[in-house]
Amino acid sequence: PDPSSQLACDIAGNIAMNSGGAHCLKYGVTTNNLLGVTMVSMEGEVIEIGGAYLDSGGYDLLGLICGSEGQLGVVTEATLRILPKPEGARPVLIGFDSNEVAGACVSDIIKAGVLPVAIEFMDRPILEICENYAKAGYPDCEALLIVEVEGSPSEIDAQLDVIKQIARSHDPVEIREASSAEEAGRIWLGRKSAFGAVGQVADYMCLDGTIPVSELPRVLAGIKTISESYGLKVGNVFHAGDGNMHPLIMFDANKPGDLELCEACGTDILRLCVEVGGCLTGEHGVGVEKRDLMGAQFTDADMEAQMKVKDVFDPAWLLNPAKVFPLASSRTRRERGAAA
Ligand SMILES: Cc1cc2nc3c(=O)[nH]c(=O)nc-3n(C[C@H](O)[C@H](O)[C@H](O)COP(=O)(O)OP(=O)(O)OC[C@H]3O[C@@H](n4cnc5c(N)ncnc54)[C@H](O)[C@@H]3O)c2cc1C
Incomplete structure (x- = not known):
C-alpha cells in the first residue's frame, strides 16, 4: 500500500491497520492486495483464511481480519498480490x-x-x-x-x-x-x-x-x-x-x-x-486515541455487533483488549476475560 512509514512498519502491521499510502488511489489499500493469511488464535489454533488466489474456498473472512487492529489473532503469514511494474x-x-x-x-x-x-x-x-x-x-x-x-x-x-x-x-x-x-x-x-x-x-x-x-x-x-x-x-x-x-x-x-x-x-x-459522511480513520486505526469517539460514528448496536465478532475469535479478550471500543462499552467483557 506504499505507507509513508514503510521504512519502519511490517506487513502484519499493514494488515492489522489496513494501511494505505500515496499510491492507493489506483492500487487500493492493503485489503485490495491481500489474498490470504495464516493466523494463530489466542487458543493456539492455526487458522488459514483466503489462499494463494482470488476468491478461495470457505467464508470470505479476509476483510474482517484486515483492519482488525490486532484484535482477532496473530497473523504469521500473508499471501499478497504482485503487480507488474508500470512502463513509466x-x-x-x-x-x-x-x-x-x-x-x-x-x-x-x-x-x-x-x-x-x-x-x-x-x-x-x-x-x-x-x-x-x-x-x-x-x-x-x-x-x-x-x-x-x-x-x-x-x-x-x-x-x-x-x-x-x-x-x-x-x-x-x-x-x-x-x-x-x-x-x-x-x-x-x-x-x-x-x-x-x-x-x-x-x-x-x-x-x-x-x-x-x-x-x-x-x-x-x-x-x-x-x-x-x-x-x-x-x-x-x-x-x-x-x-x-x-x-x-x-x-x-x-x-x-x-x-x-x-x-x-x-x-x-x-x-x-x-x-460530512466520512469516518474517524483511514489508515492509522482507532487504537486508544480514538476509542472514545467511536460513538460519533457507530451506534451502541453497531459496536455491540463488532464486539461479538471479537468474542468469537478471542473469547477471553486478551488481544489489544482496551483498544478500539470505548472502555465503558467493553468493560464487562474485559473484566470477564481478566477473571478467567
Ligand atoms: C511518520 C508516520 C507515517 C505514517 N504513514 C502512514 C501511511 O502513509 N499510511 C498508513 O497506512 N499508515 C501510516 N502510518 C501508520 C502506521 O505506520 C501504519 O498503520 C503501519 O501499517 C503500522 O504497521 P507497524 O508494523 O508499524 O505496526 P505496529 O504499529 O507495530 O502495530 C499496529 C497494530 O497492528 C497490530 N499487529 C502488529 N503485528 C501483528 C500481527 N502479527 N498480527 C496481528 N496484529 C498485529 C498491533 O497489535 C497494533 O494494534 C504512519 C505512521 C507514522 C509514524
Missing part, C-alpha cells in the same frame, strides 16, 4: 491560491474519470515548513497538488492533458510537469519530507479522518475555522485522491494545557469528518 510514471505539480479551489480541482479530476496513481495535497503552513527544510523549489501558493500518473509515454501524455485542462479551469498559480527523473524527484522531495519537517519545528498530532472527496472544500474550510477557534496552527498534507486527510495540529508539549487543547481541536475535526 510522471508527476505534475499544481499550485493554487486557495485550499478550497485546490480541493475542488481534486474533486473534478476524480469526477472526470482519470485515475492518477496519486493526488497529494499540501497547504501553505506545510509548504512553508517543507520549503525551509527540503528546499524543493515549490511555488509560493496557498495549496499545492502533486498528481502522478502511470503508463506508456502516450498514456501518460493523454492523462496529464486532461488533468492540466481541469487544473487550468481552476486558475492555478503554476502548473509544472516533470520532464526528467530528476525533476520528478524534486516534485516529490518536499512531500516525502513533510512529516519529518514539521517535527523539526513543532510538536504535532496527526489526524487521519477520511471524507468523501466532494466534501474536501467544505472540510478544509471547516478545519481552518476550528483551528482558529482553538488558536492552534494546523497544516494539511494528505492523500487527497481518496479523501484521507492528515491535518497536523501543531502545539507546544511544554506548555501546560496545550496538549489537551490540541486533543479537543482534533476531536472537533474528526467529528466534522464523520458529519
Whole structure:
C-alpha cells in the first residue's frame, strides 16, 4: 500500500491497520492486495483464511481480519498480490491560491474519470515548513497538488492533458510537469519530507479522518475555522485522491494545557469528518486515541455487533483488549476475560 512509514512498519502491521499510502488511489489499500493469511488464535489454533488466489474456498473472512487492529489473532503469514511494474510514471505539480479551489480541482479530476496513481495535497503552513527544510523549489501558493500518473509515454501524455485542462479551469498559480527523473524527484522531495519537517519545528498530532472527496472544500474550510477557534496552527498534507486527510495540529508539549487543547481541536475535526459522511480513520486505526469517539460514528448496536465478532475469535479478550471500543462499552467483557 506504499505507507509513508514503510521504512519502519511490517506487513502484519499493514494488515492489522489496513494501511494505505500515496499510491492507493489506483492500487487500493492493503485489503485490495491481500489474498490470504495464516493466523494463530489466542487458543493456539492455526487458522488459514483466503489462499494463494482470488476468491478461495470457505467464508470470505479476509476483510474482517484486515483492519482488525490486532484484535482477532496473530497473523504469521500473508499471501499478497504482485503487480507488474508500470512502463513509466510522471508527476505534475499544481499550485493554487486557495485550499478550497485546490480541493475542488481534486474533486473534478476524480469526477472526470482519470485515475492518477496519486493526488497529494499540501497547504501553505506545510509548504512553508517543507520549503525551509527540503528546499524543493515549490511555488509560493496557498495549496499545492502533486498528481502522478502511470503508463506508456502516450498514456501518460493523454492523462496529464486532461488533468492540466481541469487544473487550468481552476486558475492555478503554476502548473509544472516533470520532464526528467530528476525533476520528478524534486516534485516529490518536499512531500516525502513533510512529516519529518514539521517535527523539526513543532510538536504535532496527526489526524487521519477520511471524507468523501466532494466534501474536501467544505472540510478544509471547516478545519481552518476550528483551528482558529482553538488558536492552534494546523497544516494539511494528505492523500487527497481518496479523501484521507492528515491535518497536523501543531502545539507546544511544554506548555501546560496545550496538549489537551490540541486533543479537543482534533476531536472537533474528526467529528466534522464523520458529519460530512466520512469516518474517524483511514489508515492509522482507532487504537486508544480514538476509542472514545467511536460513538460519533457507530451506534451502541453497531459496536455491540463488532464486539461479538471479537468474542468469537478471542473469547477471553486478551488481544489489544482496551483498544478500539470505548472502555465503558467493553468493560464487562474485559473484566470477564481478566477473571478467567
Ligand atoms: C511518520 C508516520 C507515517 C505514517 N504513514 C502512514 C501511511 O502513509 N499510511 C498508513 O497506512 N499508515 C501510516 N502510518 C501508520 C502506521 O505506520 C501504519 O498503520 C503501519 O501499517 C503500522 O504497521 P507497524 O508494523 O508499524 O505496526 P505496529 O504499529 O507495530 O502495530 C499496529 C497494530 O497492528 C497490530 N499487529 C502488529 N503485528 C501483528 C500481527 N502479527 N498480527 C496481528 N496484529 C498485529 C498491533 O497489535 C497494533 O494494534 C504512519 C505512521 C507514522 C509514524
